Amino acid sequence: MTNTNELVACEPERYEFRALPMHQFALERRDFFKLLGAGIAVFAIVKGAAAQETAPGGRGFHNQELPKEIGAWLHIGEDGSVTALVGKVEIGQNVRTSLSQTIADELKVPLDSVQMVMGDTALSPFDAGTFGSRSTPTMTPQLRKVAAAARTYLLAKAAEQWKVPVEKLVATNGKISQTGSERSLRYAELVREDLWVGKISPAETTTPPADWKIAGRPVEKVNGRSFVTGAHQYSTDLRPPGMLYGKILRPPSFGATVTSYDDSAAKGMKDVVLVRDGDFIAAAAATVAAAEQALRALKILWKEVPQISYQEIFQYLKKNAKPSGEERFQQKQGSIKEGLATAAHHLKATYNVAYIAHAPLEPRAAVAQWTNGELRVWMGTQRPFAVRDELADIFHLAEKDVRVTVPDTGSAYGGKHTSDAGLEAARLARAADGRPVQVVWTRQEEFTWAYFRPAGVIEVTSGIATDGQLTAWEFHNYHSGMSAIESPYAVVNQFTEYHQVPLVLRCGSYRGLAATANHFARETHMDELAQVAQMDPLLFRLNNLSDARMKAVLEAGAKNFGWPRKRTREGQGFGVAAGCEKGSYVATFAEISANPRKGTFQVVKLVAAFECGAIVNPDGLRNQVVGALIQGLGGALFEGVQFENGKITNDHFASYRVPRFRDVPEIETVLLDRKDIPSAGAGETPIMAVAPAIGNAFCDAVKVRLRDLPLMPERRLAG
Amino acid sequence: MPKGIEIEINRKTYTIEYHPDTPLLYALREELGLTGTKYGCGEGLCGACTVLVGGMARRSCQIPVSAAVGKPITTIEGLEQNGALHPVQQAFLDAGAFQCAYCTSGMIMSSVSLLRATPNPSDEQILQALQGNICRCGTHPRIVEAIHSAAKKMQEQPQ
Numbered sequence: 001m002t003n004t005n006e007l008v009a010c011e012p013e014r015y016e017f018r019a020l021p022m023h024q025f026a027l028e029r030r031d032f033f034k035l036l037g038a039g040i041a042v043f044a045i046v047k048g049a050a051a052q053e054t055a056p057g058g059r060g061f062h063n064q065e066l067p068k069e070i071g072a073w074l075h076i077g078e079d080g081s082v083t084a085l086v087g088k089v090e091i092g093q094n095v096r097t098s099l100s101q102t103i104a105d106e107l108k109v110p111l112d113s114v115q116m117v118m119g120d121t122a123l124s125p126f127d128a129g130t131f132g133s134r135s136t137p138t139m140t141p142q143l144r145k146v147a148a149a150a151r152t153y154l155l156a157k158a159a160e161q162w163k164v165p166v167e168k169l170v171a172t173n174g175k176i177s178q179t180g181s182e183r184s185l186r187y188a189e190l191v192r193e194d195l196w197v198g199k200i201s202p203a204e205t206t207t208p209p210a211d212w213k214i215a216g217r218p219v220e221k222v223n224g225r226s227f228v229t230g231a232h233q234y235s236t237d238l239r240p241p242g243m244l245y246g247k248i249l250r251p252p253s254f255g256a257t258v259t260s261y262d263d264s265a266a267k268g269m270k271d272v273v274l275v276r277d278g279d280f281i282a283a284a285a286a287t288v289a290a291a292e293q294a295l296r297a298l299k300i301l302w303k304e305v306p307q308i309s310y311q312e313i314f315q316y317l318k319k320n321a322k323p324s325g326e327e328r329f330q331q332k333q334g335s336i337k338e339g340l341a342t343a344a345h346h347l348k349a350t351y352n353v354a355y356i357a358h359a360p361l362e363p364r365a366a367v368a369q370w371t372n373g374e375l376r377v378w379m380g381t382q383r384p385f386a387v388r389d390e391l392a393d394i395f396h397l398a399e400k401d402v403r404v405t406v407p408d409t410g411s412a413y414g415g416k417h418t419s420d421a422g423l424e425a426a427r428l429a430r431a432a433d434g435r436p437v438q439v440v441w442t443r444q445e446e447f448t449w450a451y452f453r454p455a456g457v458i459e460v461t462s463g464i465a466t467d468g469q470l471t472a473w474e475f476h477n478y479h480s481g482m483s484a485i486e487s488p489y490a491v492v493n494q495f496t497e498y499h500q501v502p503l504v505l506r507c508g509s510y511r512g513l514a515a516t517a518n519h520f521a522r523e524t525h526m527d528e529l530a531q532v533a534q535m536d537p538l539l540f541r542l543n544n545l546s547d548a549r550m551k552a553v554l555e556a557g558a559k560n561f562g563w564p565r566k567r568t569r570e571g572q573g574f575g576v577a578a579g580c581e582k583g584s585y586v587a588t589f590a591e592i593s594a595n596p597r598k599g600t601f602q603v604v605k606l607v608a609a610f611e612c613g614a615i616v617n618p619d620g621l622r623n624q625v626v627g628a629l630i631q632g633l634g635g636a637l638f639e640g641v642q643f644e645n646g647k648i649t650n651d652h653f654a655s656y657r658v659p660r661f662r663d664v665p666e667i668e669t670v671l672l673d674r675k676d677i678p679s680a681g682a683g684e685t686p687i688m689a690v691a692p693a694i695g696n697a698f699c700d701a702v703k704v705r706l707r708d709l710p711l712m713p714e715r716r717l718a719g
Numbered sequence: 720m721p722k723g724i725e726i727e728i729n730r731k732t733y734t735i736e737y738h739p740d741t742p743l744l745y746a747l748r749e750e751l752g753l754t755g756t757k758y759g760c761g762e763g764l765c766g767a768c769t770v771l772v773g774g775m776a777r778r779s780c781q782i783p784v785s786a787a788v789g790k791p792i793t794t795i796e797g798l799e800q801n802g803a804l805h806p807v808q809q810a811f812l813d814a815g816a817f818q819c820a821y822c823t824s825g826m827i828m829s830s831v832s833l834l835r836a837t838p839n840p841s842d843e844q845i846l847q848a849l850q851g852n853i854c855r856c857g858t859h860p861r862i863v864e865a866i867h868s869a870a871k872k873m874q875e876q877p878q
Contacts, residue, residue, distance in 0.1 A: 092819025092856050220815065227820035228808040228827065230755020230795035237754035245749070287749055289741065361759050361767060361821040361855045410757075410821030411855055443760040623818055623858060630857025653764035653853065661846045664859045 080188030087127020119406030133681025218619030253646030339472025339493030343463025354640035362410020453510035456480020481514025523692035557609035573701025583680030632690030729797030766852030776832030
């Protein structure tokens with residue numbers, strides 16, 4: 001269950017770090033143990049697949065001072081405190097809590113003795129980023145290995161001290177005790193002894209999920225109190241002494257260029273740092289208002305370029321697809337031609353998916369400070385190491401001279417991968433004589449200058465036999481992406497292809513990436529096929545599935561929802577959709593209430609059955625699943641970025657609608673705990689089946705098929 | 720020019736050197752360092768900046784500093800008393816009614832205001848009171864649950 005096949009443990013000297021037999025570590029240059037104090041430290045060395053995954057190659061994807069093969073490490077201090085260091089970050093997905101649980105569980109210490117240091121490029125091991133639902137499947141086994149290694153070492157040490165066989169000793173609650181004896185030693189007492197440097201068996205065994213004590217149970221968010229008191233400082237809240245507030249002058253539209261620049265009025269303003277560097281125009285001052293005033297005093301003329309609008313986007317995407325034929329974008333099996341020839345029914349349909357925005361409630365924000373040519377940045381980002389590398393590149397610095405630290409962040413959903421606010425703060429700070437500068441994007445900047453989940457066009461051609469068995473499945477995705485593009489259904493003849501299109505709007509990651517678009521098209525199409533076959537849509541799916549885990553979520557969800565349900569009033573409709581991605585499975589059932597006369601509807605109930613292997617924290621998981629369903633409602637029902645001539649025209653919460661309290665239906669979640677399957681991530685998959693389940697329910701109610709996301713442009717909204 | 724304006728926040732009087740038209744939010748966050756009150760949109764549309772002005776929930780990004788003179792202001796930092804969380808804070812913690820928690824200060828302040836006026840609110844009254852507060856992580860059902868549970872506690876043990 002792990003890619004961690006070698007572990008090295010070492011104990012630093014009490015007051016300075018002694019060179020270790022790990023020649024590639026230039027650890028003496030670092031001050032880990034000045035920070036952490038003496039004790040023992042255990043490093044997880046990751047090789048093979050996981051190392052490749054976290055170090056995708058190319059310039060900059062390495063840490064000069066720690067080998068990239070380190071995935072995580074932990075330190076047990078003289079006071080018994082446990083500090084674990086990982087490159088992952090906390091963005092609301094509650095991974096700080098679930099990873100703490102994992103360590104406490106394996107090391108056999110109380111949960112509150114574990115501290116996580118996360119996402120600090122000077123202290124954490126290299127990490128490619130917190131995305132792709134990777135934190136749980138990659139970090140959980142690594143942290144278990146290091147914790148198990150530390151525990152084994154402590155047991156051996158106690159055995160040696162007491163001169164008893166190690167089999168007679170047991171580790172619990174931060175202590176080693178001897179069975180049949182009263183004596184015990186706290187970990188803190190054991191780590192005060194001599195130095196220990198050694199290699200740990202690659203065969204180190206970890207606790208199976210069935211025997212977990214602290215993991216596998218609901219626990220409160222570990223630093224929850226600091227959030228309900230307002231004490232936690234997000235990047236937006238940092239106030240280092242002397243800090244200035246930075247504001248950026250944004251062009252009037254995408255691609256606009258400066259044709260005339262006059263800063264004579266602004267230049268004379270007292271205590272204002274003004275920067276023009278290429279197309280970057282910005283000011284920093286003691287208050288946001290003063291910085292804005294300076295930017296207003298600039299006289300600038302812009303040249304703008306005409307651009308397409310959101311109304312033309314789908315035709316554009318289809319027309320401008322690059323001819324590919326590249327194998328990496330295609331999956332082939334059997335013959336579509338033959339599959340269609342043997343089919344009793346054919347179906348062809350096109351599905352469109354709008355661009356949507358992440359709209360994290362904490363906007364992009366960073367504080368940057370330069371000291372003696374070294375750059376320090378505090379920033380809400382999912383990829384601190386990538387941001388460090390980008391900044392090092394741009395400012396021509398060595399990686400070691402840039403340090404990026406990520407305070408627990410006010411959400412991201414795939415939207416905080418880039419260096420944007422950090423880069424802007426750093427550029428301003430470079431002109432600010434050593435004073436730190438903070439840049440916090442406004443909501444309008446968020447809606448305009450961040451990146452979006454790509455729009456897409458998806459074409460599906462299919463065939464089924466008289467018994468409803470799929471005989472052919474052809475699937476073309478234009479622009480939106482490849483995540484979950486492959487059908488989980490068993491079809492002999494398949495062809496799927498992803499078609500690249502040059503960017504119109506700046507695009508990037510999003511919760512589940514294209515999995516939502518691909519599931520919307522696939523699961524809507526499956527519903528259309530069930531209609532053609534005159535079969536119950538759930539049975540139709542089950543008959544075409546061989547994957548037992550997907551069948552299990554469909555059956556569990558159906559049971560909870562009471563599928564098939566009889567209509568008890570006019571306008572009621574029921575729909576189902578399911579899928580799998582990144583090692584986890586979801587089935588979503590929706591009940592909607594439509595007003596057929598007006599063509600409006602509202603979502604009454606959602607039931608989601610979800611399975612992601614062994615559950616680490618059921619409480620946190622439920623929050624993630626419900627959260628994904630509610631976020632998914634936005635993209636399903638009404639979120640869509642509108643743009644025209646390089647301007648986003650719905651760049652406020654008044655015009656870009658996100659789910660609010662009244663939009664939230666009754667929600668039930670069924671979590672399947674598979675202790676026999678390694679834990680997978682859970683942040684993304686539960687969002688995927690919301691839109692098709694609702695669209696299918698709408699069609700059930702009013703016999704009108706919706707093939708575009710969002711499903712309900714304003715005219716279809718009830719209430 | 721900025722002049723000294725006296726305002727009372729969390730039972731303390733502050734003199735702030737801000738233009739009287741400046742939204743209260745910026746005075747709280749920039750000058751006083753009371754960063755528990757969050758910026759989310761600056762347009763009164765997300766509720767992240769909610770504080771109590773004279774006991775009522777208000778969007779601090781929409782009220783000028785001058786309008787806060789003479790009215791006691793409570794921010795999230797002022798709810799805790801002698802190390803004990805306010806029942807609404809405790810209920811949010813117990814219910815796990817937050818994920819990234821950036822909306823939490825505003826949610827809690829709106830809820831405190833609601834429970835002052837309506838000690839035992841219905842679901843409908845909760846939705847009405849919180850419709851202006853955005854949670855992007857989708858923790859809405861737990862927030863409703865937390866408010867009901869705080870209401871119950873506050874009625875059992877009046878403050």
